[in-house]
Amino acid sequence: MCILCTSLVPLTMEHNFMLSLLLLLLITLPLSAESKCSKSCDSALASYYLWNNHSSLLYISYIMQSKFLYKVEDIVRYNEGIYSYSYPSQTRINVPIPCDCINDGEFLGHTFQYSVPLGDNYSAIASGSFSNLVTTEWLQNTNNYPKGAILAGGTVNVTVNCSCGDSNVSKDYGLFITYPLRTEDSLQSIATQTKLDPELLMKYNPGVNFSKGSGLVYIPGRDENGNYPPLHQSSGGLSILTQKKVVLLIIVCN
Numbered sequence: 001m002c003i004l005c006t007s008l009v010p011l012t013m014e015h016n017f018m019l020s021l022l023l024l025l026l027i028t029l030p031l032s033a034e035s036k037c038s039k040s041c042d043s044a045l046a047s048y049y050l051w052n053n054h055s056s057l058l059y060i061s062y063i064m065q066s067k068f069l070y071k072v073e074d075i076v077r078y079n080e081g082i083y084s085y086s087y088p089s090q091t092r093i094n095v096p097i098p099c100d101c102i103n104d105g106e107f108l109g110h111t112f113q114y115s116v117p118l119g120d121n122y123s124a125i126a127s128g129s130f131s132n133l134v135t136t137e138w139l140q141n142t143n144n145y146p147k148g149a150i151l152a153g154g155t156v157n158v159t160v161n162c163s164c165g166d167s168n169v170s171k172d173y174g175l176f177i178t179y180p181l182r183t184e185d186s187l188q189s190i191a192t193q194t195k196l197d198p199e200l201l202m203k204y205n206p207g208v209n210f211s212k213g214s215g216l217v218y219i220p221g222r223d224e225n226g227n228y229p230p231l232h233q234s235s236g237g238l239s240i241l242t243q244k245k246v247v248l249l250i251i252v253c254n
């Protein structure tokens, strides 16, 4: 007679029950499937250039809503000198965004579901609503609407790329800004503004011409307290999977 027990309870009761332990096996089973993505750091920042004071913080907190962004104050916390009811313009603000593994770990990004107003098209979404955090071509690649035929009232996947850092470059930086280059930017200007070493910025963006006026670069960002958070142990290097383990006690009784 064999009894498969999942707890030790039967061992502590019924002494008169003649119980002989023939075999006690501890089996640990990983219950969670191993993810292909080993580098997500959960959060990042997106540098949003406000063209004019119509693209308000309220609008951004609406189109870039996420687990990190419910209200204007969630943006304000990451931007010194910006206040909840201010209408900044012609300036960049950092917007907190999730940073997920996309397509089974193919790349890091976060997809916002954008509700299309009447008359919108990919180029207006890319360079207007999302302030060049995405490109027209990238929107075409990540959505299955035919070119120029976006239905008003429909939704468009707006996938903003992000970075979690690189343990080969530095373990001191674990929060990154997705930064669309503008014509006024250069390696030196960004280094001066961020007080970071130009060589470090180059290492995070190998081969990129910071003066090219468009395209994305990734630069270390500061958290709500104004500090650079260090690289997460689980990102940019080996992943630590949290596995739920089940311990099975197999007791064979006679």
Ligand SMILES: *[C@@H]1O[C@H](CO)[C@@H](O)[C@H](O)[C@H]1NC(C)=O
Residues within 6 Å of the ligand: 053, 087
């Ligand atoms: C936006 O800017 C215009 C022109 O600079 C100004 O007249 C207007 O008051 C501003 N609106 C807000 C809400 O600050």
Ligand SMILES: *[C@@H]1O[C@H](CO)[C@@H](O)[C@H](O)[C@H]1NC(C)=O
Residues within 6 Å of the ligand: 119, 120, 121, 122, 123, 124, 148
């Ligand atoms: C996209 O929309 C913008 C603004 O509504 C318009 O100026 C532009 O011509 C449109 N582009 C295309 C390719 O339809």
Ligand SMILES: *[C@@H]1O[C@H](CO)[C@@H](O)[C@H](O)[C@H]1NC(C)=O
Residues within 6 Å of the ligand: 107, 133, 134, 135, 138, 161, 216
């Ligand atoms: C985002 O990353 C993907 C994968 O690396 C790349 O193909 C795409 O061009 C990037 N999008 C933008 C807007 O840079």
Ligand SMILES: *[C@@H]1O[C@H](CO)[C@@H](O)[C@H](O)[C@H]1NC(C)=O
Residues within 6 Å of the ligand: 142, 143, 144, 145, 155, 156, 157
């Ligand atoms: C948006 O992405 C989802 C999930 O990948 C996909 O099912 C959907 O078809 C996409 N939407 C468009 C308009 O391509």
Ligand SMILES: *[C@@H]1O[C@H](CO)[C@@H](O)[C@H](O)[C@H]1NC(C)=O
Residues within 6 Å of the ligand: 209, 210, 211, 212, 213
């Ligand atoms: C970088 O891009 C700018 C603008 O397109 C160009 O003038 C410059 O020559 C480029 N620099 C290098 C090193 O390619």
Ligand SMILES: *[C@@H]1O[C@H](CO)[C@@H](O)[C@H](O)[C@H]1NC(C)=O
Residues within 6 Å of the ligand: 166, 167, 168, 236, 237
């Ligand atoms: C770091 O460099 C090693 C050797 O060049 C490479 O195998 C590894 O993938 C790199 N790690 C990251 C996170 O890029």
